[in-house]
Amino acid sequence: MSCTVGQSVTRVDAVAKVTGQAKYTGDFMFRDMLVGRLLRSPYAHAIIKNIDTSQARALPGVEAVLTYKDVPQHKFPTAGHPYALEPGHRDKADRTILTSKARFAGDAVAAVVASDELAAAEALRLIKVEYEVLEPLLTPAAAMREGAPLIHEDSPRNIISSKGYELGDLDAAFQEADYTFTDELETSIVQHCQLENHIACAYVDSDGRIVIITSTQIPHIVRRIVGQALGIPWGRVRVIKPCVGGGFGSKQDVCLEPLAAVMTLAVGGKPVRLELSREECMIDSRTRHAFKFHIKTGVTRDGRLTGMHIKAVSNNGAYASHGHSVAAACGSKFRVLYPMPALKYEPCTVYTNLPVAGAMRAYGSPQITFAVESHMDSIARRLKLDPIEFRRRNLVQTGYVDPIDGNVVRSCGLRECITRGKELIQWDTKKARYQNQTGSKRRGLGMACFSYGSGTFPAGQENAGARIVLNQDGSVQLQIGATEIGQGSDTVLAQMAAEVLGIPVDSVHVISTQDTDITPFDTGAYASRQTYISGMAVTKAAQEVRTKVLDVVREMTGIPVQALDIKDGDIVYRHSGEAVTSLAEVALHSYYDPVSARPITSDVSNNARVNAFVFGVTFAEVEVDLPTGKIAILELYNVHDSGRIINRRLAEGQVHGGVSMGLGYALSEQLLFDEQTGKPLNNNLLDYKLPTIMDVPDIGVDFVETLEPTGPFGCKSLGEPPTIPVAPAIRNAVLDATGVPLNKLPMNPQFVFEHFQAAGLIQEGGEA
Amino acid sequence: MYDIQEYLTATTVEEATALLAAHPDLTIIAGGTDVLIKMHHGQGAKARLLSIRGIQSLQGVRLLADGTISIGPLTTFSRLATDPVIQEHIPILAEAALSLGGPQIRNVATIGGNICNGATSADSAATLFALNARLKLESSQGERVIPIQDFYLGPGRVDLQAGELLTALSIAPEDYRGYSGRYIKFSQRRAMDIATLGVAVLCRLEAGGLLADVRIGLGVAGPAPLRCPPAEEYARGQKITPETFAAIGRLAVSSTRARTSWRASREYREHLVGELTRRALADAIARAGGPGSI
């Protein structure tokens, strides 16, 4: 029946992007545009005693030098969350524009606006700052220590929050268990490394409003937060989001825009561009929270989980950003995978003097999934159970209702995903083949499962807006509040509109730019929400246009609406397909009929109060080089239940990208800091080991297409999930190959070697 | 935006050495893949650059009548990797060339820049050490030829005197004829990465399955690239046995001066020296027609 949904149509922005015509923030040029730069604290924790900017101000080409004394000091939050009416649900407001106290090495303490980059760089060198250096608190343990200095005055022991939950009776659950197992697992600080660095450009328009062109995932939220930070009415800010070269959550946060706004205000409204270098981006945008987990699990002899107790400590860095909501999401999205009688989650999110952790693809789930899925394999091994069979005995069933948030599992293809993954990797054959290996190279198989949500409901509000205008020729403009950041949302949303309207997808002209002055309200690109949540708004808008079109046809022809359909741009009889008229005719009529002219449009909002669970697996085959500690991925498959797949080629692209991000997380990526001073050691792409295309093996992708009743066309989320189960699957494959449990990320060669050495697997002087 | 004050160009060696003599503060730029990175990180502000890219005589590889292979310092790694003389006579250098950066970098990065930059991690250095390469340095005052081992003074420091230009790297026939080799770059990524360790092993076999000569060059095993004299001496005339491999690996480690940094621990680097020297030697022997593994 469907003509576009389910087809791998070409991305609507493909040509613009490959020909270089797509306009990104850096492509906006203005006459006499000035350059903004930031002076960063060399100390991780220090109070500014004095700043002397006189020499910098005197430098030719310098138009403004700003410190905390020159800019508003309203405390504001930065997380890209919908505003909460209830004060208790709001994000923590712990930032000001430019700080009088540096809280990490790299914290911005002054800003310069100059005619060009060289003058700006020179001016930064001329600013004299006197610091009173405080003890840098680099680990949660150090920060929570009794008597440790406070990073923010209002957070005793530097704890942001430790709100968790407890389901069932844990003591009873451990009593009922035949065995209990405990493990400690740890993840590292990693960075998004999206292609396009953070950049914003601001000026004051002729009405005196601040216009900010910015590379963001969340334009409407940026407007609100700039208003809060500057203490001005939100309507005095206009935010424009052009093409964005990736974000992965780093741009689900307000990093540059308030600064860009005060910079333009400081130079009489002249346009100012503030662009971070890669080195700056890696420390002063956002990172992924490093977590330490302590897990205790009760299991019966036949492999049923009776209860689990998870303690999680999250290293949040210097400012709250998304803060505890990452730990909260971490504890909620995984728990549907293995419903069990008792579950206690005790998180603790702690300020430290490190770069700020925030949202990053899958928002806490890669961390906890690494921990729980590694722990599951370690348990299976100790129980001598097949790890897949062990999981199968505990998997969620369709119909399950989450006892805390009330979300319902209405579709679940997880068992089929596992079956498919096993087939693809030839699990049984290879398992048999790899028994009793000797020598310096060992092969192994591993897998891991995950569960995740589609959007944030009920933790967050899920409002989305869409607007459609029917043109005279029967094509439409589609305007959405949802932001295309490279993931392909414009394309799938166009497909949905085309499908409902019965027109070819190239008759849908997507307005890709979001502009808070004219774009319908939508909170933005995050939480894998666009296809599912914004798709609801788009189908609703398209249905309204469709209804209006058929009403006009009824007026024109007298044929009742229920007898009509729209197919490939024609109005046809539903029963026979016989053409009645064309959509173009109807459109012309709607514009120019002397009596009834009223161009057809729709403008809808959809407040979705629903969520859909997604599931999937990674299966990995590795070869481990024992003497060097190198892990090679021989084969890797991700199989996903994301409901109905709207565009398979785009979906596969999401999986390829997510898996390569997961591989970096598993094997090589890690931001490092000097253990004494907290200074970043490797905030560049040479020393931060982001995998290259040469390091990523062929990635096998498949989908188990369930039909999610709540999703538009049966879809569920896919944006973030592919990255979630990769690291534990690889870790479990290494366990299978060597018997050595690696409980810390990344599993880079030296780390792996040291563990093999400790396990007695390395013979010195070894075989050639 | 780079802070470049002046950009001069030369098209002949004489012109270049004259400019260098007249302006001692000039920085030579060849492919620029080190110079510009350093400037990006704030070193060499207000630089005055002398580009030597237009000097045709410094390009390419030549096989001289006496069998010496002469490599122009402006030869890019892409060119080196595909050069017929290199491929036929010292394929180990092509192997090293291909391990560097990625295709775009190899298209501009030069072997002269790689050496003059002075990094212990330079991917051509370990191999050139093993090949006993000699460097020709010219200035307006004259020229000198020195072994590459004498050129490296310390981390990032080379014996390039004021006004001097590297004009040729040469390898004598007795240093490559009859040898086969293997370069192993150990790094976390398969491209675009700095070596954790670079191991170049050259070997020649003699009748009866003995090792006639083994030469081992290491990068990142000390502040500068280095050779392993005790291991090399021991190897001469040895049978190809597990004990020989073990001893060579162990002795190679004794020549190193690796240190612990956040990039890798000394213990791990030393372990890799032993392990990878053995592996490179095994491969080199196999390429020489000897037993591939033992």
Ligand SMILES: Cc1cc2nc3c(=O)[nH]c(=O)nc-3n(C[C@H](O)[C@H](O)[C@H](O)COP(=O)(O)OP(=O)(O)OC[C@H]3O[C@@H](n4cnc5c(N)ncnc54)[C@H](O)[C@@H]3O)c2cc1C
């Ligand atoms: C992305 C990237 C990846 C890289 N990957 C690698 C890698 O994998 N392995 C590796 O070894 N290196 C790597 N490098 C470093 C660099 O590319 C190499 O060292 C390269 O060979 C330098 O050559 P160049 O021609 O670009 O040198 P330039 O930058 O032009 O010069 C380097 C230095 O040598 C001096 N110099 C150059 N030519 C001469 C001459 N004829 N006489 C006297 N002095 C001279 C210059 O003054 C300067 O000090 C990488 C660099 C980048 C940017």
